[in-house]
Amino acid sequence: MVKIALIGYGNMGKMINEVSKSLPVEIVSRIDPNQEGCEKSITEASLNGADVCIEFSHPETVVENIRQICALKRNIVVGTTGWNDKTDEVRNLVNQANIGMIHGSNLSIGMNLFYEVVAKAAEVFSKYDEYDVYGLELHHRQKADSPSGTAKELSKILLKDLKNKTTAQYDKVDRKISNEELHFASIRAGYIPGTHTIGFDSPADTIELTHRARNRTGLALGALNAAIWIVGKKGFYTFQDFIRA
Ligand SMILES: NC(=O)c1ccc[n+]([C@@H]2O[C@H](COP(=O)([O-])OP(=O)(O)OC[C@H]3O[C@@H](n4cnc5c(N)ncnc54)[C@H](OP(=O)(O)O)[C@@H]3O)[C@@H](O)[C@H]2O)c1
Structure with missing residues (x-):
């Protein structure tokens, strides 16, 4: 024991x-x-x-x-x-x-496997210039920090492989976002245990990967x-x- x-x-x-x-x-x-x-x-x-x-x-x-x-x-x-x-x-x-x-x-083991999926996706999408990338995280109203530590880790993973992105931008952007910025937004509401989405967006379609903690x-x-x-x-x-x- x-x-x-x-x-x-x-x-x-x-x-x-x-x-x-x-x-x-x-x-x-x-x-x-x-x-x-x-x-x-x-x-x-x-x-x-x-x-x-x-x-x-x-x-x-x-x-x-x-x-x-x-x-x-x-x-x-x-x-x-x-x-x-x-x-x-x-x-x-x-x-x-x-x-x-x-x-x-x-x-959580699941999120750590998600990190590997996101790293692979970044490697795949980095070959296609028409895809832009974004992140979104949602947590309960009581969470003390924002963005989540997980959002920062996901940004780190994405920036490593995405040749067109150099920095993560977490805050409200009162201007046009630059091409080399990865926009990662945070929402705080209710009782959500933790949801993280990474999106790849082109003129033709959007592909989203989501990890949603159930509890x-x-x-x-x-x-x-x-x-x-x-x-x-x-x-x-x-x-x-x-x-x-
Ligand atoms: N790594 C992960 O997988 C993971 C997962 C979930 C949460 N988190 C993080 O873990 C932290 C705690 O999350 P939680 O949801 O358990 O928060 P929580 O419900 O607010 O619990 C934290 C507890 O610690 C107390 N505390 C305050 N000062 C302390 C001290 N000096 N020593 C010991 N305890 C103290 C708080 O009291 P008061 O509220 O009265 O100050 C509260 O009872 C947060 O930073 C959260 O973001 C990480």
């Missing part, structure tokens, strides 16, 4: 707690300063013997949480998004602490399987490293 501490007990923390019952893991601690019944801070005592921490909190709190977990020498799975600009700082923390960390903008179960299962995988490992891994392994 892998002993797990959940850092952040919101939507994802609760879903992981639920899904954990079907896997060889034990949730030994739930840490969230704002949720009733949870430990309030990350300490050796509150980790309660956990082997691995799973972090789903907030873009503003994630790096400090990682710092504290590094100091307590636990391996960690990070699901929180919105900290790309601090990647180097976090990699240094992990390497200095000599722990193992795995992170991903989307921890958060796939994300929770991915996080828990990543936690089992990271036990005993050292270094800074992506969820794609885990899928390939």
Whole structure:
């Protein structure tokens, strides 16, 4: 049994707690300063013997949480998004602490397979100049960051292979968009768990690829399987490293 501490007990923390019952893991601690019944801070005592921490909190709190977990020498799975600009700082923390960390903008197996489909589609469509490309993502109203980390990852994948696109444009565009910009729009409404569409548009037709999460179960299962995988490992891994392994 892998002993797990959940850092952040919101939507994802609760879903992981639920899904954990079907896997060889034990949730030994739930840490969230704002949720009733949870430990309030990350300490050796509150980790309660956990082997691995799973972090789903907030873009503003994630790096400090990682710092504290590094100091307590636990391996960690990070699901929180919105900290790309601090990647180097976090990699240094992990390497200095000599722990193992795995992170991903989307921890569902399905989305990671979708990444591969989109990479292949970009390679195919890049040979045909008449096709323009766009992205669209929809999430529930409570989501803290925009665009989603998954949208940024999809843009990265597309820009790698599309020879006519050089940058992603996420915000409202008060002008004509330039040919070399990939427009990726975000909608926040209701309860949508997460939908990402990539479109290829020509004068004759539109081809759309869509990943639509039905609920958060796939994300929770991915996080828990990543936690089992990271036990005993050292270094800074992506969820794609885990899928390939
Ligand atoms: N990688 C993926 O596959 C994936 C999937 C889903 C979500 N996400 C990302 O994961 C993060 C969490 O998502 P969620 O839907 O679970 O959000 P959520 O429902 O808002 O849950 C986050 C919880 O963390 C709490 N929190 C605030 N500060 C904290 C701290 N210092 N330490 C521990 N917990 C703290 C929040 O309390 P308050 O609300 O009171 O501040 C809340 O209870 C977001 O960044 C989201 O975009 C990633």
